[in-house]
Amino acid sequence: MNNNNEQFKKLTETPVLPLLIKLSVPTVISMLVTNIYNMADTAFVSRLGTSASGAVGIVFGYMSIIQAVGFLFGQGAGSIVSRLLGAKKMDEASVITSSAFFFALFFGALTSVISFLCLDDLAAALGSTPTILPHARTYITYILVAAPFMTSSVVLNNVLRYEGKAMLGMVGLLTGAILNIAGDPIFMFIFKMGIAGAGLSTALSQIISFSLLLSMFLRGKTAAKLSVRYISLHPRYFLDIVTTGLPSLLRQGLTSYATVLLNQRAGVYGDHAIAAMSIVSRVGFFVFSVALGIGQGFQPISGFNYGAGKYRRVKEAYRTTLILGEVLMTLAAVPVFIYAAPIIGAIRNDPAVIEVGTRAMRLTAAALLFLPMCMVTEMLFQSTGHKLGAAALSSLRSGLFFIPRWCFCLPQGGSAAYRRHSRWRMCWLLCLRCL
Numbered sequence: 001m002n003n004n005n006e007q008f009k010k011l012t013e014t015p016v017l018p019l020l021i022k023l024s025v026p027t028v029i030s031m032l033v034t035n036i037y038n039m040a041d042t043a044f045v046s047r048l049g050t051s052a053s054g055a056v057g058i059v060f061g062y063m064s065i066i067q068a069v070g071f072l073f074g075q076g077a078g079s080i081v082s083r084l085l086g087a088k089k090m091d092e093a094s095v096i097t098s099s100a101f102f103f104a105l106f107f108g109a110l111t112s113v114i115s116f117l118c119l120d121d122l123a124a125a126l127g128s129t130p131t132i133l134p135h136a137r138t139y140i141t142y143i144l145v146a147a148p149f150m151t152s153s154v155v156l157n158n159v160l161r162y163e164g165k166a167m168l169g170m171v172g173l174l175t176g177a178i179l180n181i182a183g184d185p186i187f188m189f190i191f192k193m194g195i196a197g198a199g200l201s202t203a204l205s206q207i208i209s210f211s212l213l214l215s216m217f218l219r220g221k222t223a224a225k226l227s228v229r230y231i232s233l234h235p236r237y238f239l240d241i242v243t244t245g246l247p248s249l250l251r252q253g254l255t256s257y258a259t260v261l262l263n264q265r266a267g268v269y270g271d272h273a274i275a276a277m278s279i280v281s282r283v284g285f286f287v288f289s290v291a292l293g294i295g296q297g298f299q300p301i302s303g304f305n306y307g308a309g310k311y312r313r314v315k316e317a318y319r320t321t322l323i324l325g326e327v328l329m330t331l332a333a334v335p336v337f338i339y340a341a342p343i344i345g346a347i348r349n350d351p352a353v354i355e356v357g358t359r360a361m362r363l364t365a366a367a368l369l370f371l372p373m374c375m376v377t378e379m380l381f382q383s384t385g386h387k388l389g390a391a392a393l394s395s396l397r398s399g400l401f402f403i404p405r406w407c408f409c410l411p412q413g414g415s416a417a418y419r420r421h422s423r424w425r426m427c428w429l430l431c432l433r434c435l
Helices: 002-013 016-046 050-086 090-117 119-125 133-162 166-190 195-218 235-269 271-307 311-338 340-347 351-368 371-383 387-400 403-409 416-434
Strands: none
Touching: 002 050, 002 271, 016 050, 016 166, 016 195, 016 271, 016 311, 016 340, 050 090, 050 133, 050 195, 050 235, 050 271, 050 371, 090 119, 090 133, 090 235, 119 133, 133 166, 133 195, 133 271, 166 195, 166 271, 235 271, 235 371, 235 387, 271 311, 271 340, 271 351, 271 371, 311 340, 311 351, 311 371, 340 351, 371 387
């Protein structure tokens, strides 16, 4: 109980800027290392050929959809838990945590089973070309095995963050990411498993990360407890978690669907276009993860203080996070804009990939400068329980202003000259995705 009181005092009384930095650093490090793994994974697989590299981009979009299920329950539970802890309602926070964990595990397993039943059709629907399809089918098989662990890990990590204990979450995520980076070359090249080795490495790292995050709760490191006896299947809890987490599902789900559309439209121009967009998406998210980590450090401050009735402190935290996020985003995006071609070339040294990827990378870097305002505002709405505002902003930015452009601006087929012209439009649309 003393530890819980100390955590409450820290989140509601510590000066905002030092507290924000302290809570953000573990999250930023976790996201950067995870994204370094994503780019390392792409680089390792790229050694198998352009088609294999494209397969990683194809499956990455589906991994994001699986994670969206986890974010639905994880962000929903975390937001509610932080406000309950701010109001000192410990038992109810434990009910929300345990129930959300069970829901995520169940729906992750359900997603996996359904996906296995239509594996080939799924890989094709995600945008695989005939040459990419065999690689994508192999890689996604391992991802589906790990799907239940991925969704429930998201819940555990989000509850830790919203409690203000991002350092504990960082341990689990970093361990999994580092093991993944080490596992790729071992399974792919030493054991000669090829792209199957990359998939196995990813699946094993997700399971290990899940085990470490789970141990934080089972060892009593958290205020909200995780136990079978706290699980409630009452519709009230389910609806509260889902409606609160809906903005995260919309944000992640629509972004993932946009990635699928991106891969489908890029496939018109060949495997090199899919590979280029895969690299650009991962580098772009690497840059964005810096500001996103700052925003995630803001969420427990916002939730706790809103639950405790300290609304002035919530406003102060919002302003501070917005300014800090914009400064860091600028510092990260400018070098990417300048050195776009060398970055693409370092990951996949293919002239056709570099040509398409360079212009898309520069447009993406420019558009990223506008993201902190949207991101921090979404997180403010969600962490304070303003579900409608958060859902509206998430859906508008992540899909409703973006997806129709893919459907109507980039028809398949046409002459070679038309396709070359459309490649420019495809890059501009990738830029609009960030806005």
